[in-house]
Amino acid sequence: MVEHVVVIFLILGAGYFVVRPLVIPRRPDDDSSLKGDDRLKQLTLKKDRAYATIKELEFDANMGKISKEDFETLKRQYMFEAVDSLKEIDELETVKTKTTGLEEKNIERKTSALRQNKSAKKPQVFCVECGSRAALRARFCPSCGAKLAKP
Amino acid sequence: MEIEKDEPECLGGRRQIVMNEIGYYSLIIALLFSVYSGLTSVFGIKGKRGEVIASAENAAMCVFFFLTAASVALIYALVTRDFQVEYVWKYTSRSLPMSYTVAAFYGGQKGSLLFWAWILSIFSLIVILQNRKKNRDLLPYVNAVLMGTTFFFVILMVFEANPFEMLRHVPPDGRGLNPMLQNPGMIFHPPTIFLGYVGFTVPFAFSLAALITGHLGDVWIRTTRRWTIVSWAFLTAGNLLGMEWAYVELGWGGYWAWDPVENASFLPWLVGTAYLHSVMIQEKRNMLKIWNLVLILLTFLLTIFGTFITRSGLIASVHSFGQSSLGWMFLIFLAIVLAVSLILLTYRLPDLRSENHLDSFLSRESSFLYNNLLLVGIAFAVLWGPLFPMLSEAFRGVKITVGPPFFNGVIIPIALALLLLTGLCPLIAWRRTSVKKFFKKAFFPCILSVTGAVFLYLSGIGPSYAFVSFVLSIFVLTTFFLEFFDGTRTQRTLSGEGYLKSLWTLVAKNKRRYGGYIIHLGVVMAFVSFAGNHFNTEKQITLTKGESFKIEEYTIRFDALSNYPTANKKRSVIATLTVFDEDRRVATLFPEKSIYHGQDQPTSEVAIHSTLEEDLYVILAGHKKDMVTLKVLVNPLVAWLWIGGVVMGLGTVIVMFPNRRRQKKIKQRDLGVEKI
Incomplete structure (x- = not known):
């Protein structure tokens, strides 16, 4: 008898817990369960991976595991990969925040500057994550890929 | 120990029955919730309905709650020594120390199934809580796979191996735990190995979810990286603890005998280790996607296979519990998992082609690949061990065991x-x-x-x-x-x-x-x-009191023989030996031969003097008045394994x-x- 009462109570409690999300309307902003931010995540991972690889290559080159030529070739290859990812991340985020076309041009200019490595000559800030220098208007740290705060 | 036969015992008995009933009902409710949770999470994601998915996740939490209730009920039955519960009667007795009584929870077949399901439900809960705000596209499928596996283990208990089954009468005492299981190893080895086994279900669930959704990048791999390494570590620790236990308890002088049961837990370790290495190539280079999926699938199948071998009673060893019909259900489950995974894998094959290729044969990627081939090669050789006796029995009716020479040679x-x-x-x-x-x-x-x-x-x-x-x-x-x-x-x-x-x-x-x-x-x-x-050496010798003998640089002197009963043992014969290392007294050893309550066969407790260089391992093989027969081994470098x-x-x-x-x-x- 006691066991049946206990079991029925437990079932009722659990049943309420399971049914509640179905009957109580969720706040629209709470509906995170279906958000597909997969592309952005993939790109961020790709960017992080490229940066980590470059760091590792630098260290391997310093330790004398790979030759100077191999290092330069591989580094360039991963730099391009990182820059491409950064560009796409920025595009995705720009779409998200619905910014104007002017800003997109800005990104274009900055990424090409990054590509040609000219940013060093402009006014600089420091990355809070790794301490490297970055161009004042850069959005990402060129050394570790961390996001930079807007001045 | 006296049995109190007054009123409190009756009240206790009533309470025990209540807990037992609650335990069994909890299993049934957990079964229903696991079905609900699995199905609704798939419907939820198909129909893009967040509230349905949320309900499915809550149901998974309820599965955890009810399996916890069932586990508590079983532990309660064990601790209160409710011998009317068949499981308690079978694996404990009044004289069994409390620590082993609690450990008997996973000491038998039925309890260990409950333990498996319970750990899985804990892991499912952690996965849900970890991924409340991420991997939302994968999680419903992950949840469905986890719930599907839970469902399998719970349905085994509900229909085939109910740990709460009652006897018609109340026996005065239980049969007691197998003496070989009465070792500290019993407290640590099974839980660690189970944590390892069950842990691999999580990366497997994520890999299936990746296959179903087609999000085949390395998100699933990165998400489950920690799960994989922790499960691997537990599996490694579990295997080592098992080896240590076999070494100190089974008393044949070694820690590994290529026993089918040992092989069964070595297999998922091998393939899991291969997976652990090859995922790094996917993380770094986005290569070997198919290979990784195959490896994690195999690892999961082998953990189930391992549980099947050790818990179905197919192979006789310290792990098995007699023939049962569970074998077929395990085989059906394995077949379903294999079929579903292979179909999904074939379906996604075009998307799994690698974007990169090996730059050079002399690169770390290639060396990881060779490592994988070797590990899987060993796994194939080891798989032959447990499979061959079964196949030979099925086809020829004779059990032929593949022995250590085959394994050592290959x-x-x-x-x-x-x-x-x-x-x-x-x-x-x-x-x-x-x-x-x-x-x-x-x-x-x-x-x-x-x-x-x-x-x-x-x-x-x-x-x-x-x-x-x-x-x-x-x-x-x-x-x-x-x-x-x-x-x-x-x-x-x-x-x-x-x-x-x-x-x-x-x-x-x-x-x-x-x-x-x-x-x-x-x-x-x-x-x-x-x-x-x-470099192991072994000697067998009979000594009378006061006599000594020499093995390697050790001299062993037989000093005394005592014979008395203890609370747990009917009779316990202990020899006192003094060990000298080139005239310097280094240890006193007490090898023992005891008969536990409820048992007829004597059990040997070995005595070990361990140094970094070697172990002196002494077994009391036989005894008469003032005379002992000893089997003595010197095993070099054993301590380095631990x-x-x-x-x-x-x-x-x-x-x-x-x-x-x-x-x-x-x-x-x-x-x-x-x-x-």
């Missing part, structure tokens, strides 16, 4: 190749290494290994597998040392810090790599210990240590500090 050479690869791998950089660079790096380790080989040869160790193992170990240790040394030096040049600080920064900066080296250092220690087996295990654990902790910078970042993000 597996030792492959394992040594693996050891060599462990040493070569750090010399090679990712992507490509020029042959010249490689030889330059390998020069010093080679010189040292050759010197070591000459030294070993001169000290009388002739050419054998053990010799090769020692030489390769020197090679691997040298490359590891150089890796740390060069790394520290480079770090010092870059940062200008002192050596110790540089070493610290080096390891902290790349915990995975250097923690990995430490884990492999443990592996090398294990190899050295395995090689020690080659030390290696601890080192592997330490390495795992370093690998797992959270990144302070990342932690800070996550914290900032959670607090909304990071403003861009």
Whole structure:
């Protein structure tokens, strides 16, 4: 008898817990369960991976595991990969925040500057994550890929 | 112990029945919730309805709640010694110490199924809580797979192996736990191995979810990286604890006999280890996607297979519990998992083609690939062990067991190749290494290994597998040392810090790599210990009181023989032996032969004097008045296996240590500090 009462109570409690999300309307902003931010995540991972690889290559080159030529070739290859990812991340985020076309041009200019490595000559800030220098208007740290705060 | 026959006992009895009923009902409710949760999470994601998915996740939490209730009910029955419950009667007795009484929870077949399901439900809960705000596209499918597996284990209990089954009468005492299981190993080995087994279900669930959704990038791999390494560490620890237990308890002088049950838990370890290595190539280079999926699928199937072998009673050993119909249900489950995974894999095959290719055969990727082939090669050889007796019985009606000579002959050479690869791998950089660079790096380790080989040869160790193992170990240790040394030096040049600080920064900066080296250092220690087996010596001798005899450099004197009952044992015969190491008294050993309550056969308790160099292992084989027959073994280097295990654990902790910078970042993000 006691066991049946206990079991029925437990079932009722659990049943309420399971049914509640179905009957109580969720706040629209709470509906995170279906958000597909997969592309952005993939790109961020790709960017992080490229940066980590470059760091590792630098260290391997310093330790004398790979030759100077191999290092330069591989580094360039991963730099391009990182820059491409950064560009796409920025595009995705720009779409998200619905910014104007002017800003997109800005990104274009900055990424090409990054590509040609000219940013060093402009006014600089420091990355809070790794301490490297970055161009004042850069959005990402060129050394570790961390996001930079807007001045 | 007296049984109280007054009113409190009756009340206690009533309470016990209530708890038992609650336990069984909890199983049924958990079964229903697991079905509901699995199905609704799939419907929810198909119909893009967040509220349905939320309900499914809540149902998964209820599965956890009810399986916890069932586990508590079973532990309650054990602790209150409710012998009317068949399971309690079968595996405990009034004289059984409390720690083993609680451990009997997973000591028998039915309880261990409940334990499996319960751990899985805990893991499911953690997965849901971890992924409340991420991987939302994968999670419904992950949940469905986890619930499907839980469903399988619970349905086994509800219909075939109910741990709450009642006897018609109340027996005055239980049959007691198998004496061999009454060892501290019982408290640690089963839970660790189960945590390892069950843990691999999580990466498997994520891999299936990736296949179903088509999100085949490395998100699922990165999400489950920690699950994989922790499960692997538990499986490693579980296996080592099992070996230690067999060594001190079973009393045949060794820790590994290529027993089908040992093989059954070695298999998922091998394939899991291969997976652990090959996922790194997918993370770094986005390659080997199909291979990784196949490996994790195989690992999961092998954990189920391992549970099946140890828990179905197909193979006679300390692990099995007599024939039962569970075997077929396990086979059906394995077949379903295999079919579903293969169909999904074939369906996604076009999307799984690699974007990258191997740059060079002399690159770390390639060496990881060779490592994988060797590990899977060993796994195939080992799989033959448990399968062959079953196949021969099925087709010819005769059980033929494949013995240690087969395993040693096939597996030792492959394992040594693996050891060599462990040493070569750090010399090679990712992507490509020029042959010249490689030889330059390998020069010093080679010189040292050759010197070591000459030294070993001169000290009388002739050419054998053990010799090769020692030489390769020197090679691997040298490359590891150089890796740390060069790394520290480079770090010092870059940062200008002192050596110790540089070493610290080096390891902290790349915990995975250097923690990995430490884990492999443990592996090398294990190899050295395995090689020690080659030099085991064994003697059997009968001594009268006061007599002594010599084995290697030890002299053993038989001093006394005592014979008395204890609370737990009907009779316990203990010999007192004094051990001298070249005239210096080093230890007093007490090998024992006891008969436990409820048992007829005597059980031997071995006595071990362990040093870093070797173990003196003494078994009391027989006794008469003032006379003992002893079996004495000297097993060199055994202690290094256990030390290696601890080192592997330490390495795992370093690998797992959270990144302070990342932690800070996550914290900032959670607090909304990071403003861009």
